[in-house]
Amino acid sequence: MDEEAKEHREPGPFASASEFYLARLESLISAYSTVLKAISEKHLDARTQMARLLRKHRKAFDGELDFEVYERLTRKRRSIGHFMTALMMYQESNIVMLASQFDVFLAMLLRAAFIAKPELVDSSERNISLSQLQSFPSIADARRHVIDREIEAVLRGSRTDQFKWLESRTGLKLQLEKKLWGNFIEVNERRNLFVHTDGYVSPQYIQVCEAAGYVFSKGPPTVGAYLDAGPKYLGHAVSVFYEMGVKLAQFLWRKLIPDKLDEADGSLVEIIYECLVHARYGLVIRLTEFGLGLPKFGDASTRLYLTVNQALAKKLSGDSEGCAVVCRNVEWEILDARWQLAHAVLRNDVEGAVRIMHRIGPNGDMQKGYYRHWPLFKEMRSMSAFAEAFKAVFGEPLVDIAEVARGN
Secondary structure, X not given: OOHHHHHXXXXXXXXXXXXXXXXXXXXXXXXXXXXXXXXXHHHHXXXXXXXXXXXXXXXXXXXXXXHHHHHHHHHHHHHHHHHHHHHHHHHHHHHHHHHHHHHHHHXXXXXXXXXXXXXXXXXXXXXXXXXXXXXXXXXXXXXXXXXXXXXXXXXXXXXXXXXXXXXXXXXXXXXXXXXXXXXHHHHHHHHHHHHHOOOEOOHHHHHHHHHOOOOOXXXXXXXXXXXXXXXXXXXXXXXXXXXXXXXXXXXXXXXXXXXXXXXXXXXXXXXXXXXXXXXXXXXXXXHHHHHHOOOOOOOOOHHHHHHHHHHHHHHHOOOHHHHHHHHHOOOHHHOOHHHHHHHHHHOOOHHHHHHHHHHHOOOOOOOHHHHHHOHHHOOHHHOHHHHHHHHXXXXXXXXXXXXXXXXX
């Protein structure tokens, strides 16, 4: 590969920031169930051992209990308490980590913004004296110093202040849904509770959440009540931070580098594809709605990818009518064969899909990997007619044994 092609394939700063951030969120979720299971098993094991001790020595409770048995029971009781506390602390720490990863992500986005628009540094209020300027090896080093100070100052502010800074400096109007913003602020404020009050509700928590438009499902909690961070809440929090991160990066990317919308399009489509693979259909629907509401695309096919994946997410989540509504808004008959194939699959038209597969053939726009991996064909891959059509078109089985062996 020549250097020009290699450079073209390297992701830009906004793409790199998005990939880094979303990979961290995926890692957090992936590790959560494993660690939670390990702690829970240890806790259960301690309870089981204590129950055995109690059964074994239950007759002694009516009289004088042996000191050694008493010590063993005490140690087991303490172990149970420690594992319960460890479980609670681990769950809380995930919310703290989630917020800290957003800080890292925001710093990367800010740096990307300064790279895209170097003139943003000129409006910085982080002045340096002449003597400080002379201490830097070059003007470029001095600029980096100012950027570092600016980013540090932004990160020290509240989430509201951070987003206001982005709007005022970049001229961007962040069109965020009220519900998303309220949920985002609530997670951040719950993080503050875990760090500062051990998870107990403060008046400030309620005040900041309500000011952000967050709606408490059962009314504001009582001051002093404990808020947990169990599996259901963590799933909600990660989804909120995932959606906020994707939208914020896309807004900045499109505003500051408008001549590379095709790259922003590609990133958004790929992110939505990964969400489909992981069956996060609610997130797919929200992100495709966001994408379809964008004023401009760099690639004409982006709107169709978003539309198909939105319809697919509705279908796979059980909303067949919603899928049909999305499909009715597209004139499929004027599109090329790959989109007509997508429409046939969305309508569960197996015979129609098979005919179009043959028409596209082995050298068309639909590669083997699309049929094997795109969630669009998730349900059809179990159908013999689909597998037979694939073999007829490509001359090989739908299930690639070698690929399965490689773990792909």
